[in-house]
Amino acid sequence: MEPSAQPTAWIDNGPKGPLAIQGSLSIGRSSSNELVLEDRKASRNHAMIHEQGDAEFFIVDLGSSNGTYVAGKRVVQPTRLTDGVEIQIGETHLTFRQPVVQDSSFFEESGSGTLMDVRMVRSWLLLADLQGSTRLSQEMPAEELARLTGRWFSECRQVIERHGGAVNKFLGDGFLAYWPATRTDLDLLIQGLLALKQLQASSAVAFRIVLHQGSVILGGGPTMGEENLSGPEVNFTFRIEKLAGGLNCAAMMSAAARTHLDGRLVTTSLGQYPVSGFPGTPEFFVF
Secondary structure, eight states: OOOGGSSOOOEEEEEOOOOOBBSEEEEEESTSEEOOOOTSSSOOOEEEEETTTEEEEEEEEEOSOOOOEEEEEESOOOOOTTTEEEEETEEEEEEEESSSSSOSSSSOOOOOOOOOOOEEEEEEEEEEEEEHHHHHHHHHHHHHHHHHHHHHHHHHHHHHHHOEEEEEEOSSEEEEEEEEEEGGOEEEEEHHHHHHHHHHHOOOOOOEEHHHOOOOOOOEEGGGOOOEESSHHHHHHHHHHHHHHHHHHEEEEEEEHHTTTTTTTOOEEEEEOOOOOOOSOOEEEEE
Protein backbone atom coordinates (compact mmCIF):
# COMPACT_ATOMS: atom_id res chain seq x y z
CA MET A 1 0.00 0.00 0.00
CA GLU A 2 1.54 3.31 -1.11
CA PRO A 3 1.52 6.08 1.54
CA SER A 4 -0.50 8.36 -0.73
CA ALA A 5 -3.18 5.66 -1.01
CA GLN A 6 -3.48 4.96 2.70
CA PRO A 7 -7.00 5.22 4.12
CA THR A 8 -7.78 6.72 7.52
CA ALA A 9 -7.46 3.32 9.17
CA TRP A 10 -6.86 -0.29 8.27
CA ILE A 11 -6.30 -3.75 9.70
CA ASP A 12 -2.86 -5.27 9.35
CA ASN A 13 -3.80 -8.83 8.46
CA GLY A 14 -0.34 -10.35 8.61
CA PRO A 15 0.79 -12.07 5.37
CA LYS A 16 -2.52 -11.18 3.71
CA GLY A 17 -1.61 -7.51 3.92
CA PRO A 18 -3.60 -4.42 4.96
CA LEU A 19 -7.39 -4.22 4.72
CA ALA A 20 -8.90 -0.73 4.65
CA ILE A 21 -11.82 0.12 6.94
CA GLN A 22 -14.48 2.00 5.00
CA GLY A 23 -17.15 3.05 7.46
CA SER A 24 -17.44 -0.37 9.04
CA LEU A 25 -15.70 -3.73 8.79
CA SER A 26 -17.41 -7.01 9.68
CA ILE A 27 -15.22 -9.87 10.90
CA GLY A 28 -15.97 -13.59 11.21
CA ARG A 29 -15.89 -17.03 9.58
CA SER A 30 -18.88 -16.37 7.30
CA SER A 31 -18.04 -15.49 3.70
CA SER A 32 -20.43 -12.52 4.00
CA ASN A 33 -17.90 -10.64 6.15
CA GLU A 34 -15.44 -8.08 4.79
CA LEU A 35 -12.71 -9.81 6.78
CA VAL A 36 -13.19 -13.58 6.58
CA LEU A 37 -11.28 -15.59 9.19
CA GLU A 38 -10.27 -19.19 8.63
CA ASP A 39 -10.29 -19.80 12.35
CA ARG A 40 -12.29 -22.56 14.03
CA LYS A 41 -12.54 -20.52 17.23
CA ALA A 42 -14.07 -17.51 15.48
CA SER A 43 -17.88 -17.20 15.24
CA ARG A 44 -19.58 -16.86 11.87
CA ASN A 45 -20.35 -13.21 12.61
CA HIS A 46 -17.87 -12.44 15.33
CA ALA A 47 -17.19 -8.70 15.59
CA MET A 48 -17.46 -5.39 13.78
CA ILE A 49 -15.26 -2.31 13.60
CA HIS A 50 -17.36 0.83 13.23
CA GLU A 51 -16.23 4.35 12.33
CA GLN A 52 -18.11 7.10 14.09
CA GLY A 53 -17.63 10.82 14.38
CA ASP A 54 -14.24 12.35 13.81
CA ALA A 55 -12.30 9.32 12.57
CA GLU A 56 -12.89 7.37 15.76
CA PHE A 57 -13.07 3.60 15.39
CA PHE A 58 -14.81 1.25 17.83
CA ILE A 59 -14.86 -2.54 17.89
CA VAL A 60 -18.07 -4.31 18.90
CA ASP A 61 -18.27 -7.99 19.78
CA LEU A 62 -21.42 -9.48 18.24
CA GLY A 63 -22.12 -12.05 20.91
CA SER A 64 -19.34 -14.42 19.87
CA SER A 65 -18.73 -17.69 21.74
CA ASN A 66 -15.03 -17.14 22.44
CA GLY A 67 -14.91 -13.38 22.74
CA THR A 68 -12.97 -10.52 21.20
CA TYR A 69 -9.88 -9.16 22.93
CA VAL A 70 -8.24 -5.75 22.59
CA ALA A 71 -4.78 -5.41 24.14
CA GLY A 72 -5.47 -8.64 26.03
CA LYS A 73 -8.74 -7.44 27.57
CA ARG A 74 -12.08 -8.94 26.63
CA VAL A 75 -14.47 -6.57 24.86
CA VAL A 76 -17.64 -6.22 26.92
CA GLN A 77 -18.86 -2.90 25.53
CA PRO A 78 -17.94 -1.08 22.31
CA THR A 79 -14.24 -0.26 22.70
CA ARG A 80 -12.31 2.51 20.98
CA LEU A 81 -9.28 1.40 19.01
CA THR A 82 -5.94 3.21 18.92
CA ASP A 83 -3.08 2.92 16.47
CA GLY A 84 -1.03 -0.24 16.88
CA VAL A 85 -3.36 -2.02 19.31
CA GLU A 86 -3.66 -5.79 18.93
CA ILE A 87 -7.03 -7.45 18.37
CA GLN A 88 -7.37 -11.15 19.09
CA ILE A 89 -10.25 -13.20 17.71
CA GLY A 90 -9.92 -16.92 18.36
CA GLU A 91 -6.39 -17.83 17.34
CA THR A 92 -6.14 -14.87 14.97
CA HIS A 93 -4.09 -11.80 15.88
CA LEU A 94 -4.77 -8.55 14.01
CA THR A 95 -3.30 -5.07 14.38
CA PHE A 96 -5.37 -1.91 14.06
CA ARG A 97 -3.56 0.92 12.28
CA GLN A 98 -4.48 4.61 12.31
CA PRO A 99 -1.15 6.42 12.24
CA VAL A 100 -2.53 9.85 11.36
CA VAL A 101 -5.59 11.13 13.24
CA GLN A 102 -7.74 13.26 10.95
CA ASP A 103 -8.73 16.84 11.73
CA SER A 104 -11.51 16.61 14.31
CA SER A 105 -13.26 19.75 13.10
CA PHE A 106 -16.83 18.87 12.15
CA PHE A 107 -17.13 21.77 9.74
CA GLU A 108 -14.31 20.78 7.40
CA GLU A 109 -13.44 23.40 4.82
CA SER A 110 -12.56 22.70 1.22
CA GLY A 111 -9.88 24.52 -0.73
CA SER A 112 -12.43 27.13 -1.74
CA GLY A 113 -13.32 27.82 1.89
CA THR A 114 -16.86 26.44 1.63
CA LEU A 115 -18.41 23.82 3.88
CA MET A 116 -18.24 20.25 2.63
CA ASP A 117 -21.17 17.84 2.79
CA VAL A 118 -22.79 19.37 5.86
CA ARG A 119 -26.56 19.82 5.73
CA MET A 120 -29.73 19.97 7.79
CA VAL A 121 -31.81 16.82 7.44
CA ARG A 122 -35.07 15.98 9.16
CA SER A 123 -34.51 12.59 10.73
CA TRP A 124 -35.99 9.98 13.00
CA LEU A 125 -33.67 9.52 15.98
CA LEU A 126 -33.73 6.38 18.12
CA LEU A 127 -31.63 5.99 21.23
CA ALA A 128 -31.36 2.60 22.94
CA ASP A 129 -29.73 1.93 26.29
CA LEU A 130 -29.16 -1.18 28.40
CA GLN A 131 -30.86 -0.97 31.78
CA GLY A 132 -28.84 -1.70 34.88
CA SER A 133 -25.56 -2.23 33.02
CA THR A 134 -23.50 -1.29 36.08
CA ARG A 135 -25.36 -3.81 38.22
CA LEU A 136 -24.97 -6.49 35.54
CA SER A 137 -21.21 -5.91 35.40
CA GLN A 138 -21.02 -6.48 39.14
CA GLU A 139 -23.23 -9.57 39.22
CA MET A 140 -22.27 -11.38 36.03
CA PRO A 141 -18.95 -12.89 34.85
CA ALA A 142 -17.33 -10.72 32.17
CA GLU A 143 -17.48 -13.52 29.58
CA GLU A 144 -21.23 -14.03 30.02
CA LEU A 145 -21.93 -10.29 30.05
CA ALA A 146 -19.88 -9.82 26.87
CA ARG A 147 -21.87 -12.52 25.08
CA LEU A 148 -25.22 -11.11 26.20
CA THR A 149 -24.47 -7.49 25.35
CA GLY A 150 -22.80 -8.43 22.07
CA ARG A 151 -25.79 -10.48 21.04
CA TRP A 152 -28.05 -7.56 21.97
CA PHE A 153 -26.05 -5.09 19.86
CA SER A 154 -26.10 -7.52 16.94
CA GLU A 155 -29.84 -8.23 17.12
CA CYS A 156 -30.77 -4.54 17.43
CA ARG A 157 -28.49 -3.60 14.54
CA GLN A 158 -30.03 -6.27 12.31
CA VAL A 159 -33.56 -5.04 13.12
CA ILE A 160 -32.66 -1.41 12.41
CA GLU A 161 -30.83 -2.09 9.15
CA ARG A 162 -33.55 -4.47 7.96
CA HIS A 163 -36.05 -1.64 8.39
CA GLY A 164 -34.09 1.03 6.55
CA GLY A 165 -32.16 2.67 9.38
CA ALA A 166 -28.53 2.70 10.48
CA VAL A 167 -26.66 2.63 13.77
CA ASN A 168 -24.74 5.89 13.76
CA LYS A 169 -22.87 5.68 17.05
CA PHE A 170 -22.17 3.11 19.75
CA LEU A 171 -22.26 4.55 23.26
CA GLY A 172 -20.79 2.02 25.65
CA ASP A 173 -24.02 0.44 26.88
CA GLY A 174 -26.23 1.80 24.11
CA PHE A 175 -26.38 3.24 20.61
CA LEU A 176 -27.88 6.04 18.51
CA ALA A 177 -29.62 5.10 15.25
CA TYR A 178 -31.39 7.21 12.64
CA TRP A 179 -33.55 7.25 9.55
CA PRO A 180 -33.61 10.31 7.20
CA ALA A 181 -37.29 11.23 7.30
CA THR A 182 -37.51 12.23 3.63
CA ARG A 183 -36.23 8.82 2.49
CA THR A 184 -37.98 6.62 5.03
CA ASP A 185 -41.05 4.50 4.41
CA LEU A 186 -43.20 5.21 7.46
CA ASP A 187 -44.70 1.72 7.50
CA LEU A 188 -41.21 0.21 7.43
CA LEU A 189 -40.12 2.40 10.34
CA ILE A 190 -43.16 1.35 12.37
CA GLN A 191 -42.44 -2.31 11.62
CA GLY A 192 -38.92 -1.73 12.92
CA LEU A 193 -40.22 -0.15 16.13
CA LEU A 194 -42.58 -3.08 16.69
CA ALA A 195 -39.71 -5.51 16.05
CA LEU A 196 -37.62 -3.73 18.69
CA LYS A 197 -40.56 -3.98 21.09
CA GLN A 198 -40.71 -7.73 20.43
CA LEU A 199 -36.98 -7.91 21.09
CA GLN A 200 -37.50 -6.12 24.40
CA ALA A 201 -39.93 -8.86 25.43
CA SER A 202 -37.58 -11.72 24.49
CA SER A 203 -34.11 -10.31 25.16
CA ALA A 204 -31.97 -11.71 27.98
CA VAL A 205 -31.03 -8.13 28.89
CA ALA A 206 -33.47 -5.30 29.59
CA PHE A 207 -33.14 -2.19 27.46
CA ARG A 208 -34.90 1.11 26.91
CA ILE A 209 -35.69 2.90 23.63
CA VAL A 210 -36.74 6.49 22.92
CA LEU A 211 -37.84 7.99 19.61
CA HIS A 212 -37.78 11.59 18.41
CA GLN A 213 -37.98 13.40 15.12
CA GLY A 214 -36.31 16.68 14.24
CA SER A 215 -33.84 18.46 11.98
CA VAL A 216 -30.22 17.48 12.62
CA ILE A 217 -26.89 18.60 11.23
CA LEU A 218 -25.74 15.71 9.09
CA GLY A 219 -22.38 15.36 7.42
CA GLY A 220 -18.93 13.88 7.36
CA GLY A 221 -19.27 10.83 5.12
CA PRO A 222 -20.90 9.47 1.98
CA THR A 223 -22.92 6.72 3.67
CA MET A 224 -25.39 6.67 6.52
CA GLY A 225 -23.20 4.81 8.97
CA GLU A 226 -20.23 7.17 8.58
CA GLU A 227 -21.95 10.52 9.02
CA ASN A 228 -21.99 12.75 12.05
CA LEU A 229 -25.25 13.73 13.69
CA SER A 230 -25.35 16.84 15.84
CA GLY A 231 -27.53 19.75 16.86
CA PRO A 232 -30.18 20.56 19.49
CA GLU A 233 -32.51 17.75 18.39
CA VAL A 234 -29.80 15.15 18.99
CA ASN A 235 -29.16 16.66 22.43
CA PHE A 236 -32.90 16.60 23.11
CA THR A 237 -33.00 12.87 22.30
CA PHE A 238 -30.27 12.16 24.84
CA ARG A 239 -32.06 14.25 27.47
CA ILE A 240 -35.37 12.45 26.99
CA GLU A 241 -33.60 9.10 27.30
CA LYS A 242 -32.51 10.17 30.77
CA LEU A 243 -36.08 11.25 31.48
CA ALA A 244 -37.36 7.85 30.35
CA GLY A 245 -34.90 6.20 32.73
CA GLY A 246 -36.14 8.31 35.62
CA LEU A 247 -39.74 7.41 34.78
CA ASN A 248 -38.83 3.73 34.36
CA CYS A 249 -40.34 3.80 30.87
CA ALA A 250 -39.10 1.15 28.43
CA ALA A 251 -40.40 2.75 25.22
CA MET A 252 -41.03 6.48 25.04
CA MET A 253 -41.41 9.01 22.24
CA SER A 254 -41.61 12.77 21.91
CA ALA A 255 -44.69 14.66 20.80
CA ALA A 256 -42.90 15.49 17.53
CA ALA A 257 -42.35 11.80 16.79
CA ARG A 258 -45.97 10.97 17.61
CA THR A 259 -47.25 13.73 15.35
CA HIS A 260 -45.24 12.52 12.35
CA LEU A 261 -46.33 8.91 12.87
CA ASP A 262 -49.81 10.05 11.76
CA GLY A 263 -51.59 7.88 14.31
CA ARG A 264 -50.26 4.64 12.83
CA LEU A 265 -48.82 3.43 16.14
CA VAL A 266 -50.77 3.07 19.38
CA THR A 267 -49.48 5.48 22.02
CA THR A 268 -50.51 6.58 25.51
CA SER A 269 -49.77 9.96 27.02
CA LEU A 270 -47.17 9.84 29.77
CA GLY A 271 -47.75 13.46 30.75
CA GLN A 272 -45.77 16.69 30.46
CA TYR A 273 -42.27 17.01 31.87
CA PRO A 274 -39.53 19.63 31.78
CA VAL A 275 -36.38 18.72 29.88
CA SER A 276 -33.12 20.21 31.15
CA GLY A 277 -31.78 22.86 28.79
CA PHE A 278 -35.00 23.14 26.77
CA PRO A 279 -37.96 25.48 27.26
CA GLY A 280 -41.47 24.50 28.33
CA THR A 281 -42.87 21.20 29.53
CA PRO A 282 -43.35 19.02 26.42
CA GLU A 283 -45.63 16.01 26.42
CA PHE A 284 -44.28 12.47 26.05
CA PHE A 285 -45.89 9.19 25.08
CA VAL A 286 -45.48 5.50 25.79
CA PHE A 287 -45.58 3.16 22.80
